[in-house]
Amino acid sequence: MKGRNLFGALLMAVLGAAIALFAYTRIADRPAVVVAKDSSRAEASEARAYLTALQTMPGQIDFTYAAEQTVHAVVHVRTKSVVQQPNNPIMEWFYGDRYRSRPREVAGYGSGVIISSDGYIITNNHVIEDAENIEVKLNDNRIFNAELIGRDPSTxxxxxxxxxxxxxxxxxxxxDKLKIGEWVLAVGNPFNLTSTVTAGIVSAKGRNLGILDNDYRIESFIQTDAALNMGNSGGALVDTKGLLVGITSAIYSPSGAYAGNSFAIPVSIVHKVVDDLRQYGEVQRALIGVNITDVTSEIAEQKKLSEVKGAMITSVHEGGSAADASLKKDDVIIRFNGIAV
Known part of the structure; x- marks a missing residue:
């Protein structure tokens, strides 16, 4: 009796194992289905492996090439100058010469752009003005004393x-070919931080801010929203190809810190100035012999002009080219050599 029961149990175990093995082989051969939380699904038979590097798609802007080309050509400019402090005669009368003011050394800093392999560097005049010593630090940390070849306060x-x-x-x-809305990079040394890159778009062209204190000032700034701060002056504004299109120079701010507007001198002006400084040590200019001002809506209404554009002559110098050409006060110039004013 016991032997019969043992044989039956063994037979049931073998039969169960055979059924389980058959079911396993039938199910395991089918592809699995994975259900994600968003109710989408991916079948194992259709799954593919992808590399995780991000590829730039056509139409996307890649700043890495322009940044790599620019950072090694932008330098840190450091200056030293001596400032004479005003004397206080009352303190001197009471305490003698020990309260006589003494010259004070002042350090300044800014940026510069290398434009030749043999070491010519563009910067802003206000960066090096009145400096007794100019030092340049390259991106590889080498330091050189710099010679001032020339400067042009008017630009x-x-x-x-x-x-x-x-x-x-x-x-x-x-x-001149920059378009409003085009991407640009600003590279400089704000707050003594080396080779800082910021990006923005061209917000406007031909801005006249009236910030240069010179009778013959030339202002036609490129306005961008690339962040600039103290120390960026003299740095590079480049396009996405890494070509120099401007020298960063100023910000417009109620506090003195970046507030969304920055300005660069266009390379169309810079190129001519630098060539003259390099060749002559000063800028060669032909004077037309007029003083001008922008045409505003008030001027257009007062003079009954059909459009608010151009430059109005406010005075004509006797014996100048403009006088010889019969130009007169209140004349409005709208085109110059085929270029709209």
Whole structure:
């Protein structure tokens, strides 16, 4: 009796194992289905492996090439100047010469752009103005004393030279072809931080801010929203190809810190100024012999002009080219050599 029960149990175990093995082989051969939380599903037979590097799709803007080309051609400019403190005669009368003011050394800093492999560097005039010593620090941390080749207060451009060879440098682009809304990069040394890159778009062109204190000032700034701060002056504004289109110079702010508006001198002005400084040590200019002002809506209404554009002549210098050409006060210039004013 016991042997019969044992044989029956063994037979049931073998039969159960056979059924389980048959069911396993039938189910395991089918592809699994994975259900995600968003109710989408991916079948194992259709799954693919992907590399996780991000590829730039056509139409997307890649700043990495322009940044890589620019950071090695932008330098840190450091200056030292001596400032004479005003004397206080009352303190001197009571306490003598020990309260006589003494000259004070002042340090300044800004940025510069290398434009040739043999060490010519563009910066702003206001960066190096009145400096007794100018020092340049490259992106690889090498430091050189710089020679001032020339400067032009009317455009706020200065040209320096260091004794070095085989330097990375930027090539000129075409600022006249820049379009409103086009991407640009600003590279400089804000707050003594080296080679800082910011990005923005061209917000406007031909801005006149009236910030240059010179009778013959030339202001036609490129306005961008690329962040600039103290120390960015003299740095590079480049397009997405890494070509130099401007020299960063100023911000417009109620507090002195970046507030969304920054300005650069277009390379169309910079190129001519630098070439003259390099060749003559000063800028060669032909004077037309007029003073002008922008045509505003008030002027257009007062003079009954059909459009608010151009430049109005406010005075004509006797014996100048403008007088010889019969130009008169209140004449409005709308085109110059085929270019709209």
């Amino acid at each position: 706020d451009i200065a040209l320096l030279k260091i004794k070095a060879e085989n330097l990375s440098f930027l090539e000129y682009g075409d600022s």
